[in-house]
Amino acid sequence: MTARSQATNTQKRPKVQCSATTKQLLFNQVTPDRAFLPAQDPLLRLPPGLQAYEDALQELPKLTLGSPGFLRQTLQDLPCFDLQQLPALASCDTAQLLQQLPPACQCYTAAAGTSSSSSSSPQQSTADVLRSFPSCDAQLWRAYMVLAFLTHGFLWCDGPGVPSVLPHLLAGFLWCDGPGVPSVLTQLLAQPFAAVSAAIGMPPVLTYATYNLMNWRRLDPAAPLELGNICCQHNFFGGMDEEWFRLIHVAIEAAAAPAIAALQPLQQAALQHDAAAMELHFAAITSALQAMQELLARMGERCDPYVYYKRVRVPMSGWRNNEALPQGLVYEGLWGNQPQQLYGETGAQSTVVHALDAALGIQHTKGWMQAYLTDMRAHMPPSHRAFLHQLEQEPSVRDAVQALAQTTTSSSSSNNNSSGSNKSSSSSSLVEAYDAAIAELERFRSQHRAFAIAYIAQWSKKEAKEVGTGGSDFVPALSAYKDATAAHKLAGSSSSSRGCPLHS
Numbered sequence: 001m002t003a004r005s006q007a008t009n010t011q012k013r014p015k016v017q018c019s020a021t022t023k024q025l026l027f028n029q030v031t032p033d034r035a036f037l038p039a040q041d042p043l044l045r046l047p048p049g050l051q052a053y054e055d056a057l058q059e060l061p062k063l064t065l066g067s068p069g070f071l072r073q074t075l076q077d078l079p080c081f082d083l084q085q086l087p088a089l090a091s092c093d094t095a096q097l098l099q100q101l102p103p104a105c106q107c108y109t110a111a112a113g114t115s116s117s118s119s120s121s122p123q124q125s126t127a128d129v130l131r132s133f134p135s136c137d138a139q140l141w142r143a144y145m146v147l148a149f150l151t152h153g154f155l156w157c158d159g160p161g162v163p164s165v166l167p168h169l170l171a172g173f174l175w176c177d178g179p180g181v182p183s184v185l186t187q188l189l190a191q192p193f194a195a196v197s198a199a200i201g202m203p204p205v206l207t208y209a210t211y212n213l214m215n216w217r218r219l220d221p222a223a224p225l226e227l228g229n230i231c232c233q234h235n236f237f238g239g240m241d242e243e244w245f246r247l248i249h250v251a252i253e254a255a256a257a258p259a260i261a262a263l264q265p266l267q268q269a270a271l272q273h274d275a276a277a278m279e280l281h282f283a284a285i286t287s288a289l290q291a292m293q294e295l296l297a298r299m300g301e302r303c304d305p306y307v308y309y310k311r312v313r314v315p316m317s318g319w320r321n322n323e324a325l326p327q328g329l330v331y332e333g334l335w336g337n338q339p340q341q342l343y344g345e346t347g348a349q350s351t352v353v354h355a356l357d358a359a360l361g362i363q364h365t366k367g368w369m370q371a372y373l374t375d376m377r378a379h380m381p382p383s384h385r386a387f388l389h390q391l392e393q394e395p396s397v398r399d400a401v402q403a404l405a406q407t408t409t410s411s412s413s414s415n416n417n418s419s420g421s422n423k424s425s426s427s428s429s430l431v432e433a434y435d436a437a438i439a440e441l442e443r444f445r446s447q448h449r450a451f452a453i454a455y456i457a458q459w460s461k462k463e464a465k466e467v468g469t470g471g472s473d474f475v476p477a478l479s480a481y482k483d484a485t486a487a488h489k490l491a492g493s494s495s496s497s498r499g500c501p502l503h504s
């Protein structure tokens with residue numbers, strides 16, 4: 001499709017009206033307590049009229065144990081997903097809605113100007129971004145999650161493509177082996193999934209939001225949202241490794257909240273040249289990043305790297321740059337049955353690190369990773385995209401630190417007696433506070449890169465050697481991101497002496 005026809009389609013995008021009477025919302029705000037996790041604990045069920053879909057999701061890990069074909073057949077035998085059961089869509093003409101849906105892959109160009117090919121437009125306000133995708137209805141989000149799990153179960157958890165943890169490498173076993181992966185998503189799932197996705201402004205594919213951000217519940221509803229008091233709502237294959245992998249992400253999102261809560265106040269303090277306040281916000285970011293590292297270091301406690309590589313990550317796959325579905329996926333009956341290409345679920349869709357980069361003024365060199373990460377924004381809830389967009393509209397905090405440091409230095413050299421205004425702090429302590437935050441972000445990236453190697457690259461390298469496929473080209477890109485982060489320190493790298501928590 002040409003850029004021009006994409007732009008035309010964007011203008012024609014149907015606006016699905018969200019019912020104003022809906023009471024429970026999800027992803028409608030970024031809160032100081034929970035940042036990008038939902039402010040209210042996520043819904044556990046759809047309305048009773050959609051019970052069969054909830055039951056299928058509940059049973060998914062059991063259904064994957066059936067003989068080849070069993071899971072897909074079971075899903076194809078479900079009754080029609082009645083969109084009218086969702087109060088927010090009850091007044092929609094769903095047949096008309098389905099006919100008007102934009103192509104799925106348009107999320108890379110239509111989502112709030114976040115495409116890699118058309119970079120974010122400075123004219124577009126946060127309100128514009130949110131207006132494009134207004135619905136935060138909790139039931140629509142629940143339907144989106146249910147349909148995403150069943151779709152990925154249908155594609156990746158049945159037939160000869162089902163992964164095994166047995167060491168089949170020499171035999172040439174690959175998870176995407178043979179005819180196991182259908183290139184057509186049954187209409188029964190494709191149509192409601194596409195419609196619900198369009199209504200909330202998300203791509204019709206499993207996302208970080210559905211896999212992690214809203215896929216948990218508290219064991220004790222009165223106790224905090226933290227590791228030890230959370231479990232997953234749903235799994236594909238089930239088991240401790242899959243569950244733990246996600247819970248670590250959820251816990252990291254919760255631990256990141258004090259850092260995310262500090263970002264906009266930090267930008268305000270920078271605008272007001274309030275160095276003392278800036279130092280406090282940098283300190284909050286620094287300690288949140290340390291807490292995030294402590295949590296990531298616990299990944300190996302219950303998620304084994306090999307089980308992750310061979311089984312846990314499989315259902316997260318998408319249908320873009322995926323050799324199992326080289327053309328993409330046909331959503332049966334939609335978009336002229338033309339295959340759509342969409343990336344699968346990844347931590348790169350978490351808004352946390354994007355937001356830290358944006359607020360701390362970290363810039364990365366252009367390359368495939370930068371374009372990819374821009375595309376990943378289309379997989380974030382619209383309110384998170386809007387939050388990022390807002391951060392990016394403010395002047396650089398890094399420039400403000402540099403300017404304040406220079407002012408303080410020159411005023412103290414011209415006036416030995418100077419203690420500056422009560423808003424000032426010494427130039428060195430402000431720079432140190434900024435650099436400490438950068439150093440922790442660099443450590444997080446360094447630790448994360450080590451996990452990406454331990455959980456993916458080392459195995460795909462072996463496969464590449466043994467069966468001539470696979471690859472780990474993301475490792476140099478992750479290294480470059482880590483190095484670029486470090487390069488933003490203002491006073492050298494002396495504060496970066498703590499070891500990598502992966503090895504602690």
Ligand code: HEM
Nearest residue numbers: 249252299346347348350353445448451452455456474481
């Ligand atoms: C064992 C755990 C993890 C593994 C194996 C892993 C793997 C990867 C891989 C392979 C990439 C390259 C791009 C892609 O494939 O999407 C990536 C990127 C990324 N991941 Fe992870 N990841 C893990 C945990 C996390 C966690 C806990 C977070 C944060 C919540 C996270 C956030 C990111 C981000 C933001 C990027 C983009 C690169 C950057 O900004 O530095 N990942 N990850």
